[in-house]
Amino acid sequence: MYLIEPSVFDIAKKQYLFKLKTNFGLFFSLIIVQMFAILLTLSGMSGSTSTGGSGFDITISFISGNIVIVLTLIWALSISITMTSIKDINMDFTFVSNRLTSSCSNIGLLITLSFYAGIATALSSNLIRILYYYIYHSKNIVNEGFFISPKYILMNIISTVLYIILIISIGYFLGSLFQHNKVFIILFFAIPFGIIFGLKLFSSNLNGTSIYFLTNIFNFYFKEGSLIIFAIKVLITVAVLFSIAVLLSKRLEVRK
Amino acid sequence: MATIECVNLNKDYENTKAITDLSFTIEENTITGLIGRNGAGKTTLLKIIKGFIKPTSGDIKVFGTNPFDCLSVSANSFFTDDNMEFPSTFNLSKLLEETSKFYPNWDSSLAKGLFDYFGLNPKQYHGNLSKGQNSTFNMIVALSSHSALTIFDEPTSGMDASVRKDFYRALLKDYLQYPRTIIVSSHMLSELEGILENILLIKNGTKVLHLPVDELKEMAIGLKGDISSINTFIENKAIIHSEKNNGNQLLVVVKNDFSKAALEKAKLSGIEILPVSIEDLCVYLTAKSERGIDDVFDRTKRI
Numbered sequence: 001m002y003l004i005e006p007s008v009f010d011i012a013k014k015q016y017l018f019k020l021k022t023n024f025g026l027f028f029s030l031i032i033v034q035m036f037a038i039l040l041t042l043s044g045m046s047g048s049t050s051t052g053g054s055g056f057d058i059t060i061s062f063i064s065g066n067i068v069i070v071l072t073l074i075w076a077l078s079i080s081i082t083m084t085s086i087k088d089i090n091m092d093f094t095f096v097s098n099r100l101t102s103s104c105s106n107i108g109l110l111i112t113l114s115f116y117a118g119i120a121t122a123l124s125s126n127l128i129r130i131l132y133y134y135i136y137h138s139k140n141i142v143n144e145g146f147f148i149s150p151k152y153i154l155m156n157i158i159s160t161v162l163y164i165i166l167i168i169s170i171g172y173f174l175g176s177l178f179q180h181n182k183v184f185i186i187l188f189f190a191i192p193f194g195i196i197f198g199l200k201l202f203s204s205n206l207n208g209t210s211i212y213f214l215t216n217i218f219n220f221y222f223k224e225g226s227l228i229i230f231a232i233k234v235l236i237t238v239a240v241l242f243s244i245a246v247l248l249s250k251r252l253e254v255r256k
Numbered sequence: 257m258a259t260i261e262c263v264n265l266n267k268d269y270e271n272t273k274a275i276t277d278l279s280f281t282i283e284e285n286t287i288t289g290l291i292g293r294n295g296a297g298k299t300t301l302l303k304i305i306k307g308f309i310k311p312t313s314g315d316i317k318v319f320g321t322n323p324f325d326c327l328s329v330s331a332n333s334f335f336t337d338d339n340m341e342f343p344s345t346f347n348l349s350k351l352l353e354e355t356s357k358f359y360p361n362w363d364s365s366l367a368k369g370l371f372d373y374f375g376l377n378p379k380q381y382h383g384n385l386s387k388g389q390n391s392t393f394n395m396i397v398a399l400s401s402h403s404a405l406t407i408f409d410e411p412t413s414g415m416d417a418s419v420r421k422d423f424y425r426a427l428l429k430d431y432l433q434y435p436r437t438i439i440v441s442s443h444m445l446s447e448l449e450g451i452l453e454n455i456l457l458i459k460n461g462t463k464v465l466h467l468p469v470d471e472l473k474e475m476a477i478g479l480k481g482d483i484s485s486i487n488t489f490i491e492n493k494a495i496i497h498s499e500k501n502n503g504n505q506l507l508v509v510v511k512n513d514f515s516k517a518a519l520e521k522a523k524l525s526g527i528e529i530l531p532v533s534i535e536d537l538c539v540y541l542t543a544k545s546e547r548g549i550d551d552v553f554d555r556t557k558r559i
Contacts, residue, residue, distance in 0.1 A: 003319060003404055004360055006331040014357055021354070022343035091341040093308060095358040098327040250325060255308040255339070 008104075011096055015105035018095075023109060026079055030117055033075045034124055037068040041128055042135065065125035069160065072121045076164045080110055080171030084179050084245075090255055099249045107242055110168045118161030122153060155227060162234045166221065169238040169245075176245035179252060257320075259284045259405055259437040260305055265314035267300055267461075274300040275311070275461040282439070282454075287431060289452040289469075290441040293542050297461035298441040299337070302409050305439070306335040318405065329405075334359075336398040337409035338390065342382040348393065349378035352400075359401040363434075367400035370426060374419065387414030395423055399430050408440045412447075420444065424451050445535040455534070459542040469534065476537050477512040478530035480505065485525050497540035499550075509540055 041064075051058050082088070083106050092102040126148070148156075177184040221237075224230035260282040267275040274297045282288050292298050303309045304316060307323030307330060316323060323329040342351055352371065356362040371378070374392050376385075385393060391414050398406055412420045428451045431438060442448050449455075455472055457464040467475070476496055479486055483506045490510055497509040509532055514522075519529060532540075 003328065004331045006327050008327060011327060011331070011358075018354060018357070022345050024345065087341060091343060093330075094340045094342060095355060096327070096331045098307075098325050098330055100325075101327065253309040255303055 006096060008098075008101055011098075012101040012104040012108070015092060015095075015097065015101055016108040019105055019109045020112070026113060027116060029079075030072070030075055030113075030120060033071050034068055034120060037071040038124060038128055038131070041065070041067050042131055065121070065128060068121055068124045068128075069163070072117050073164065073167050076114065076117060076167045077171040079113065080168040081175040081178075083110060084172060084175030086179065086254070089179075089249075089252070093254045099252060100246060103242075103246045103249050107172065110172060111165060114164040114168055115161055118164050119157055121164075122157040122160045125156070126153070159227060159230065162231055165238055166234045169241040173241040173245050176248045180248045257284050258282065258317075259319060261315075261317040262305075263315040265301075265304070265316055266312045267297070267304060267309070268312045273461055275304075278314070278458070278461065278463055280456060280463055280466050282437065282456075284437055285435040286453050287427075287438045287440065287451060288454045288456055289445065289448055290439055290456050290458070291445055291538050292441075292458040293544070296458050296542065298458065299409055300461075301458070302335065302407050302439065302441060305405075306330075306333055306407060308335070331358075332403055333405035333407065334398045334401045334403040335407045335409070336394045336411060338387075338394075338413055340394055344381060344383050347379050347381055348376055351382060352397070355397055355401075359403065361402035363400045363402050366430065367396055370396045370399065374422075388416060388419060391415050392419060392423075395426075399426060402434055403436070405437045406439075408438070408442075410441060410443070412442060412444055420447060424448065427451060445538060446533065449534050455538070457538055457541060464541050472534050472537065475512060476509050476532045476540075477514075478507055478509050478532050479522065479527050480507045480530060481525075481527035482506065485527060489522050489525070489527060496537070497543070509537070 088106075089102060092105075174184075174188065178188070221230070221233060224233065258281045260280075262281070263279050265275055265278040266273070278297075278301065290298050290301065300309070304311050305318055305323060307318070307326055310324050318326075318329050319332060321329060323333075346354060348371075352364075352367050356364055356367070374396070376389060376393060376396075382390070382393065391411060395408070395411050398408060398411075412423060415423065424447060427438070427440075431451075440448060440452070449469055452469050454466065454468050456466045465472070479490065480501075481489075483504050486506045486508055490508060493510050495508050495510055499507045501507060507530075523529060
């Protein structure tokens with residue numbers, strides 16, 4: 001019997017298509033998450049201010065898609081962590097697989113989901129506008145910023161996709177770390193507590209430099225004004241995180 | 257060419273040694289039975305061969321390369337046991353279709369034929385199968401993949417007697433049509449020995465023997481008679497197994513290197529000469545201790 005010479009790309013592609021079918025439920029789960037988020041938004045969970053005077057009442061509601069974005073990011077984080085579960089990895093090894101093709105097909109699937117979620121999230125802000133228009137009547141809506149140009153929608157989509165890919169790479173990296181050694185799960189929860197307690201204890205001595213450091217990291221990604229520079233920052237971070245995840249998986253024993 | 261070459265293989269788990277200094281070679285296009293007691297290290301060995309887990313030390317080559325994390329070993333081998341994970345979103349017929357895409361040598365007519373013959377429901381989901389149906393389905397996938405190396409780890413668990421018989425027959429027929437290297441680990445040696453060519457017997461992670469089935473059949477004989485005449489006949493011989501029957505009757509199993517004349521002499525002195533089945537021989541060779549199960553129930557010895 002002759003031996004088959006498989007290529008990494010070919011097997012990873014087969015696994016990717018296979019996972020696209022087996023994980024179809026993830027596409028639906030996002031619809032449910034976003035519908036829930038839109039309901040929350042429309043029911044006035046967003047910020048509003050009220051002032052009252054004699055004989056009149058003013059309530060100003062700020063409608064934003066922030067809840068949709070936050071819930072979508074949580075969804076992205078949870079699916080990317082669960083994608084590294086040993087059950088999913090074992091399933092790859094029922095069929096033809098090595099660690100590299102298994103990771104590549106996972107990453108491919110996650111990036112596909114990021115694009116899908118990014119587009120859905122960006123467009124949901126339009127949906128919120130339309131729903132708001134019909135529910136609360138047009139006359140009460142401040143027009144400025146209500147209609148958005150296609151160019152702005154496109155930029156919106158690109159930046160949302162980038163945010164989701166960033167979160168997904170962090171989740172996948174964390175999941176791989178947890179899979180590599182369960183100690184990391186404890187560390188992951190212990191370190192933030194440690195930092196908070198540490199800061200509380202020593203904040204007077206440190207003059208808030210640690211907090212400054214953390215906000216610096218946050219600002220590095222989330223306060224970037226240029227889309228291109230933001231994209232470069234995100235893509236480099238994502239590449240590094242995915243590479244470490246793949247390297248970690250290389251040593252993983254399966255079907256133990 | 258040897259399909260599997262294994263030299264001084266060791267695998268340690270945290271508290272136990274699963275495999276100790278195991279060396280053997282499995283030739284291409286043979287059917288080998290991997291036999292051993294529970295916990296002998298059969299599954300560990302098979303998972304190392306498939307490249308799921310890494311040996312602690314030693315050298316293993318499958319198709320000439322290290323199997324751990326090797327794509328070509330993965331593509332040319334199929335490992336089947338009870339705990340295979342299949343996606344819960346596909347029904348069985350869809351599952352066969354999707355599986356076939358990974359294996360260029362996939363025999364879809366065989367898969368379909370076996371699937372219908374064993375009466376599986378194509379609309380059913382893998383998670384809802386009974387234990388026996390689960391084993392049957394996994395066996396169908398493993399056979400149809402026509403992988404150059406096919407590993408069955410306890411393939412018949414949960415199968416009823418008639419399905420087991422059909423499985424052995426299907427395995428043999430398909431092997432004859434498409435010769436390939438097959439390893440079967442099983443407890444049902446008496447049922448299996450008809451299709452096996454070689455037996456690799458392991459005990460506590462080490463090799464006891466690796467021989468063709470035909471040689472193993474001839475390897476040992478049983479001698480039954482009264483204690484004194486047996487003892488004089490087998491003096492200085494290594495006893496594989498001995499068993500006291502009621503009274504002063506003794507049954508011993510020893511290596512069969514007697515001359516014909518010696519055996520004739522033994523018969524005349526009232527010793528009965530019995531063949532020893534491979535299954536019994538393997539049980540004797542892998543016995544945990546000198547004591548048998550009878551001793552546990554022998555109240556006079558329990559103090």
